Amino acid sequence: xxxxxxxxxxxxxxxxxxxxxxxxxxxxxxxxxxxxxxxxxxxxxxxxxxxxxxxxxxxxxxxxxxxxxxxxxxxxxxxxxxxxxxxxxxxxxxxxxxxxxxxxxxxxxxxxxxxxxxxxxxxxxxxxxxxxxxxxxxxxxxxxxxxxxxxxxxxxxxxx
Numbered sequence: 001x002x003x004x005x006x007x008x009x010x011x012x013x014x015x016x017x018x019x020x021x022x023x024x025x026x027x028x029x030x031x032x033x034x035x036x037x038x039x040x041x042x043x044x045x046x047x048x049x050x051x052x053x054x055x056x057x058x059x060x061x062x063x064x065x066x067x068x069x070x071x072x073x074x075x076x077x078x079x080x081x082x083x084x085x086x087x088x089x090x091x092x093x094x095x096x097x098x099x100x101x102x103x104x105x106x107x108x109x110x111x112x113x114x115x116x117x118x119x120x121x122x123x124x125x126x127x128x129x130x131x132x133x134x135x136x137x138x139x140x141x142x143x144x145x146x147x148x149x150x151x152x153x154x155x156x157x158x159x160x
Contacts, residue, residue: 039065
């Protein structure tokens with residue numbers, strides 16, 4: 001089920017990358033991040049609901065959470081000088097992957113903290129771990145608003 005939900009990201013990444021060519025990187029990242037945040041908050045609120053509403057919200061979140069990955073990389077190549085593009089992309093990837101491991105650990109830690117007597121499989125309180133994902137996800141729309149300010153600023157040619 002998880003793989004199917006994340007597979008939706010393949011479609012979103014392609015179509016929203018094309019859309020960002022028309023409406024701008026900052027606008028598209030803002031849309032993706034706000035839609036993703038809505039899904040993450042909904043997961044926090046609905047986790048104890050029946051399977052179907054949860055599955056619908058998970059599909060929504062899976063679609064939006066992956067959508068902006070290619071757009072970040074494209075925006076980065078447009079903002080940094082040619083001489084450091086590869087380094088900048090490497091730093092962006094390293095930061096992204098480096099945050100994945102502690103995020104998963106922290107999610108599990110919070111899950112066990114609010115469900116101290118049960119194994120994670122038997123956990124009944126899921127709000128706090130999913131809410132923390134929502135709080136962490138607030139960075140994306142905030143940074144996209146900053147990006148929108150600089151998106152149309154003329155850049156120095158590398159040859160000048």
